[in-house]
Amino acid sequence: MRCVKLLILSIPSLALLVSGCGGNSSQTTGGQTTGGGQTTTIYVAGFAPLPTGKAAEVWQVTNGSSTPTASALSMPSGSTASETCGAMAVSGGSVYAAGFAWNATTGIIYAPVYWVNGVATLLPLPTGVTGVGAGAEACGVALSGSDVYVAGNVPTSTASTAACWMNGALTTLPTPSGMAGSNADAIAVSGSDVYVAGDASAYGINYSPVYWVNGTATVLPMPSGIDAAAVTAIAVSGSNIYMAGYGYTGAGEEYAIYWANGTTTILSLPGNLT
Amino acid sequence: MYVAGSVSNSAGEAIPTYWVNGTATMLSLPGNSTEAVAESIVVSGSNVYVSGAVQYGAGEPIGDGQVVAAYWVNGAATALPLPSGATDSYNTGIAVTTQ
Numbered sequence: 001m002r003c004v005k006l007l008i009l010s011i012p013s014l015a016l017l018v019s020g021c022g023g024n025s026s027q028t029t030g031g032q033t034t035g036g037g038q039t040t041t042i043y044v045a046g047f048a049p050l051p052t053g054k055a056a057e058v059w060q061v062t063n064g065s066s067t068p069t070a071s072a073l074s075m076p077s078g079s080t081a082s083e084t085c086g087a088m089a090v091s092g093g094s095v096y097a098a099g100f101a102w103n104a105t106t107g108i109i110y111a112p113v114y115w116v117n118g119v120a121t122l123l124p125l126p127t128g129v130t131g132v133g134a135g136a137e138a139c140g141v142a143l144s145g146s147d148v149y150v151a152g153n154v155p156t157s158t159a160s161t162a163a164c165w166m167n168g169a170l171t172t173l174p175t176p177s178g179m180a181g182s183n184a185d186a187i188a189v190s191g192s193d194v195y196v197a198g199d200a201s202a203y204g205i206n207y208s209p210v211y212w213v214n215g216t217a218t219v220l221p222m223p224s225g226i227d228a229a230a231v232t233a234i235a236v237s238g239s240n241i242y243m244a245g246y247g248y249t250g251a252g253e254e255y256a257i258y259w260a261n262g263t264t265t266i267l268s269l270p271g272n273l274t
Numbered sequence: 275m276y277v278a279g280s281v282s283n284s285a286g287e288a289i290p291t292y293w294v295n296g297t298a299t300m301l302s303l304p305g306n307s308t309e310a311v312a313e314s315i316v317v318s319g320s321n322v323y324v325s326g327a328v329q330y331g332a333g334e335p336i337g338d339g340q341v342v343a344a345y346w347v348n349g350a351a352t353a354l355p356l357p358s359g360a361t362d363s364y365n366t367g368i369a370v371t372t373q
Contacts, residue, residue: 038372040318044325045367046343048360057363059343059354070357087314088367097367233277244277256279256293269281270291270298 039063045088045097053081053104058088058095058118073097076113076120080104086140086151086185087233098150100137110135112152112165124170125154138165144189151187151196162198162212176200176210176217183230184212186243190236197243199230209245209259220259223266225249229257278315278324290326290346304328304344304351312346318370322348325368 056073079101112123138152159181182200201207206228209220229247290312310328331339343365
């Protein structure tokens, strides 16, 4: 019998169910279980190609309504197109998304941006970085109290470097020893501790999964048989750090993998796929 | 721990999937769609919310046909309406509030 290969395709993301609070009477509304009298709103961030260029969007669905609404996020000053990237966040009635924007007429120069309730703010690049090819992106937003943390990537003189903006102020993250560049794809904040995750690579070698805690980089192990991997999601619960991502074998097969406190595991395939 | 992503079947079609503590569950496709990917997951109370994108029409890998952003609530799929003037849409993240 022929062996059927099954590949994990897309970029995994993760969530933690930390605890249930409340837990009084419940009801089912549009397939969701909610507390009595509660209103649940679902926000989905994304983008759509339009004749004028790609446009970042947020869809909103309230209480299982059958009529979701799409709202365009504002285009940053000087930009003609934008995309969202990575995780969004909602707190205190405000909706946060991250991404990047560019001007299609002056050249593809990506600029990192985040939106609060649809209003765009361009994020700063390292001092002295300008011009064509000076691409950058924001990819993931997390909140702690009134502070807004955005992860992303900025160009430097040698390579792309993972970065974090706290309330719009840029910090570039150190590239792990022996690596030439890095990317950030996810961010989580627990109290005052900032966790950023992504990957790093040296010229001509496979990329490795990496995370940073308050700016200190750690290269993560890869499961046996995986030659290259990247982290695409991170969550923190107490002192436990969970990450998810993907990895490739030397034969180019792609697998979803996760890390729990640094121990790595390939996620199993659904039971009826063998 | 909840993880969202996708697997592919022997035909190369993408199947949106999420894992709860390592156990995989494949998500259903909205009517008339041919394949889909999951990109993001959040859990609120006892509800699991996944967002991603579905594809209509022939084409593999995903992206060759019409792609539309979508979400799943406890496994039930809904394709999101296209913004005015768009023929495709893509998803990157999901968040949920309960008040």
